[in-house]
Amino acid sequence: MRLTMPISTNANSNIFTVSRLNAEVRMLLENEMGIVWLVGELSNFSAPVSGHWYFSLKDARAQVKCAMFKGNNRRVSFKPMNGNQVLVKARLSLYEPRGDYQLIIESMQPEGDGRLQQMFDELKMKLAGEGLFAQHLKKPLPENPKRIGIITSKTGAALYDILDVLKRRDPSLPIVVYPTMVQGEEAAFKIAQAIGRANSRNECDILIVGRGGGSLEDLWCFNHEIVARTIAASQIPIVSAVGHEIDVTIADFVADVRAPTPSAAAELVSRDNSHKAQTIIAKQRDLLNAWRHYNHQQKNTLNRLQFALEKQHPRYQLNKQSQRLDELQARLSRSISSKLQLLQVQLHRSQQSLSFHSPNKTIERSQYRLSNNKARLIQAIQQTLRDHRYKLALQAEKLDTVSPLSTLKRGYSITCDQQGKVLTTSNQVKTGDTIVTRLIDGEIKSTVV
Structure with missing residues (x-):
């Protein structure tokens, strides 16, 4: 008899699919190895219409498959051929669909130039890092x-x-x-x-x-x-x-x-x-412009000083006051003329107003307004009476709706104690109390037994 042992949960978690295994191996290769440089001979070189290159790198004892995508191979300065010795910069990877271990080439150069280029890149990175x-370290060149x-x-x-x-x-x-x-x-x-x-x-x-x-x-x-x-x-x-x-x-x-x-x-x-000749001409032009500017400034200063001196001269003050006097006389004349015109206008308006406010015209306007006001008052009184009658009817109807008398008419009664307080429950009275029952046509007094 053959016994089959059950597989534990932990064992199940360690079982890989082929796809998962290839993916894990690819990540290990790419993350652990990083960038590598190697020298080898080109063989099986292929350049399909996609623009990518596929080939093998080999030496006397081994070979490895390689892929160089068109974004990188555009920078290659020579035409690769089978048998070329080259130096490549590459990343180690794995082509998952077939499980093929391969190199992804980032740059390629002939072996001699490639070694020099590698040394160039290493020194460049070193000095740049320092x-x-x-x-900011660059020194400016002197102009002259x-x-x-x-x-x-x-x-x-x-x-x-x-x-x-x-x-x-x-x-x-x-x-x-x-x-x-x-x-x-x-x-x-x-x-x-x-x-x-x-x-x-x-x-x-x-x-x-x-x-x-x-x-x-x-x-x-x-x-x-x-x-x-x-x-x-x-x-x-x-x-x-x-x-x-x-x-x-x-x-x-x-x-x-x-x-x-x-x-x-x-x-x-x-x-x-x-x-140099243009520089000399430009300097001469600048010097001339500076002299003209200085001369203009000096003239302006002289004019300001002369003007300030003239303002302090008695003749200037007399002329200024005389001009002020002439101006005040002209303003007074204009003011008197304007005042006379204003008074004439006011007189004309007063005459019109007096004519408008004549007693006969005032009486006629008052009688006319009285007649109109009387008619409007009568209309307003009549309208007010109609409105009040209508509102009174509405209120009477509402009052009758909520009146206790209306309730009594339907066969109900209201019972109160001697103080007139309406009784709503039997607990409000005791034996011997006098109560009053109100009906539609009178009241009945009773004693509680």
Whole structure:
């Protein structure tokens, strides 16, 4: 005989469905592993019409499936092909419908450039976390620099581009060149030394640090930490001018100003001759306007003083009083004329009023009003009598409705004690009391037994 043991409630709660198991595993992979970087060879590359990429990354001993969605693969700067060695940044995940363990790729680069880019991103995050890129640390460039310092290769095209622009725009502007290596393993240290030397000599108002364009490896010396920290520590404002406009280096983030090219840096720090001429003309115009304004103010002050002096002169006071007298005489004349006109109007109105209030007309109007009032009084009395009669009839009808006599007519009677208090219960009397019963046609006195 075979016995089957019942499954406990606790055991039931630990039984997974396949869907639940895959979901739990996916969350564990995504939450625990986070972002990973890895190098591998592309294989089984597929790019369907959806725009997503699907492929495998492999090395000599293993492979892993990968997916790169179109929102991320649009940023890839090369065309991936099977056999490419690449560096990818990815999140570990699991494709639940099939239970396939896979990588979700966020970025992809050729292996060499990718390693440099990874180092670039790590240093950028580190320095940003320390606040070296903060805007409030940026030093402003002087508007009219007295001397420009250039830190670059003495044989590079960037130096000649900068010198050509400065010569064209402002030939009188002094220039100091601090030659240095701008490519190779020792270049970063040499650039830092040149920046330190320029600060110790303190003979320039602005430093341009840069070089011409090149590959990521060519520009890598400007992505070294020693260069970044030296730029941040510089007491002289620094303009970073590395490569072309699309090239971005750590030096660009730390510098006080970033110029897209060396020539643009020269344009930025200089003022052309026409600008200086315009500045002189503007200053002359401002000076002339200031003199005119001062002259106008002085004239106004003089006029005010002359006017104040004239107001204190006896002739001015006499003229003022004479004018006041003339004004008062004119006002008196106008007032007398106005008063006479008003009196004439009042006289005319009094004559009309006297004619209107003649005794004959007053008697006629009084008789007419008396006749009208009499007729209206008779009508009012008659209407009042009618209203009172009607109200009296209504009140009599209501009174008869609630009258005790009306109740007695229907066969009822009212019993009171000797004091006239109406009896409503037998408890109100006792044996020997005299009571009075009122009927419709008289009263009956009774004794309680």
